Amino acid sequence: MSNPSSNSSSITEIVNKGLKKRYRSEFMFRLYGITSILFAAAFLIVFFSSIIDKGYSAFTQGELNISIYLDPEIIDPDNTLDEEEIRYANYDKLVFDSLKNFFPSVSSRKERKELKALVSNGTSLRIQSLVLDDMSLIGKTLDLSVKLDSDIDMFLKGNVDITLDESQRRISDNQVKWTNELKTKGLISQKFNSTLFSAGDSREPEQAGVLGALVGSFFMLLITFIVAFPLGVAAAIYLEEFAPKNKFTDFVEVNINNLAAVPSIIYGLLGLAVFINFFGMPRSAPLVGGLVLALMTFPVIIIASRAALQSVPPSITDAALGVGASKIQTVFDHVFPLALPGMLTGSIIGMARALGESAPLLMIGMVAFVVDIPSTPLDASAALPVQVYLWADAPERGFVERTSAAILVLLFFLLVMNSTAIWLRNKFEIKW
Template sequence: MTETTQMARLGAVRPTAEIVAARLKRRHNAERRFRAVGLGAVLLALGFLGILLFTIVGNGITAFVQTYVRIDVTFDSALLGIEGDTGPDALAAANYQAIIKQSLYRTFPEAKTRAEQRQLGAMVSSGADIDLRKMLTADPSLLGQTRSLWLLADDDIDMAVKGHIPRQQGIAGNRLSDNELRWLSELESRGAVETRFNTLLWSSGDSREPELAGLWGAVVGSIFSLVITLLVSFPLGVATSVYLEEFAPKNRWTDLIEVNINNLAAVPSVVFGLLGLAVFLNILGMPRSAPLVGGLVLALICLPTIIIAARAAMKAVPPSIREAAAGLGASKLQVVTDHVLPLSMPGILTGTILGMAHALGETAPLLMIGMVAFIVDIPATPLDPAAVLPVQVYLWADSPERAFVERTSAAIMVLLLFLALMNLSAILLRKKFERRW
């Protein structure tokens, strides 16, 4: 208000051109400020994304390698407890831990007391025996021989090698005793410590030992769940939207349904989990923790997204196409299946993939149906218990062992990779099939 009166007063004395120039300048300045604010917002968002990615990658990148130590292992049949009997059953049940411990004691003979030997034995992972079992079962002639083998290191040793646990001796409360640190340095000086690509992370299921824990069980669980989700939500969603968009009369009922579908899209996902618990588990008696149930619950979450996207895509098909088809004698069904659906498919697929990407990142609804659980075995069918990727992230983030910190970040990276791939395919599909009228 004061500004306009001021301007009016100034206007009385200044020539018009000057006023216009001043006003123009002010308008340009306003625009420049607006642009700067917009750009600032984008940069801020990118900055946060950068920080997020930087911390996750910084924390997690080391989880993709794993430390191994080289030890001379003697396949001593007396220690293995399989004297005489070398059948496959005996080889499978043999005590491989004993020969690993014995080999460690021989490598570091200065460890004499029980406490020292315990520390020494703990340097190699409790899962290292699996490799030895595989070797000996494949080649029983190894019995009695000595081989120089790379064994999986314990998680604390792994953390020390990667620099997450201090290497100086004499720190009170360090996870690794001075003895262990000295032995580790000695192994390193002999070239008997190596980091390799962490294959277990990709091939095994969950474990309480960080060095043995893998994502494969969760990846398979996620794939099973998403396939079920797709099989259920895509046909249902498309059928619903075809009916609502092309066939249903426009009346109060369809309006009500439409409002409700839009509302469903905003319902917190944990509510769908409760629904799944009540209907699928308690009434239908389906198994707990199964990807089948997880997929069904996630399908419910996806449905509104798919329906809304599919209806929008069908609305975008010009009426002239429907009219032309009808004019040439096509029935209503033919118009839909031969013209409307193919033309709206890119939009429907994009919506579906975005809905699935959303489903991939859900944990809350799965908590209710028992998928947030410690599951070691890799699921073979959608009826077997399984976890999914975000659940694995959640479980590892809550584990006390230090080595799970980097593995949590690694799991997040894998999850983000999947999400990025799904979103990328959505973009490519749209690019490829998109039509402009």
């Protein structure tokens, strides 16, 4: 016959024996949880610091203070003041001459080439347009701050290893020497890189900007919103308020859920096959991009709008129906206005995702190199994320920092859109 008290004490002993191990495993388990959160946090920190570290320098650009004598002998030797004559004058020589003033000893062909390459090759175009705007400048001396070539700029920002052999870097010993001389004379300064926000794409890093891509992305989002928001909201209203419970409704729901999870590149294939090849719409145009993104955003908007419609309490519907409103009047005059902020919030978040999407845009030819800023949704254009992709592929060192800068611009707009959504939600959301 067993003794109950000794039996229970032995159970306590067994439990106590195991306790330490169990507590340890409890502790370890909790530690795993904390570790995984810290892992994600650490990644975010590394990620953002790496992008900012690479990108912040792109917001400034090295410029050289230079005086350029607008020699009438070169610009307009016959004093014709003829625009065509002046347009085709040798402005490169003007720039070269004024650079030569700093370093009169330059003579060999190689040295001349290196000297010319100190400043951006867009300089002569800039002088040309200045002269064409105001012909009275001819014969005067212009004090200008001109952009340095991107390679020199990279050297100044410390991104060129000058201990390497001359042949292994993009800037020559002479250029290093000259740049340092100009710098000690105080002629070189880092200025805010306004080109980054006012120019389209370019092969030269110092002349490249994100404006073209920004405008392209804006047109696309506009079309996405115009197409996807009304359709998405209408579909959500139908499914939430009117749809009978039958096979067709189930089928629609299955389709929406699947569309939300279809890889984005497939939407690109659809755009290529249907919009471009079948309907003959222009390649690289924000119109097509917007339509493709609209199809992608459509299920997202439906899902968000349905959630917003569900959150409107049934008492509202009952009250409206009770005073004799028809079903449609109830929905459009009462339920819809109350659900609208929630729908907008969800749609803005969906649009933010569309803004960051690039895979489908590659399919419909938005990877073209476009210098001009698009003025209508039918013009060829880039998009912000695609610009990131294009610049990330460019071999010049100057594009690495510009890629990161474009990423920062992209992230900034995503932040703005998401904060707008959160602000909307907080301001207009009604707690029932």
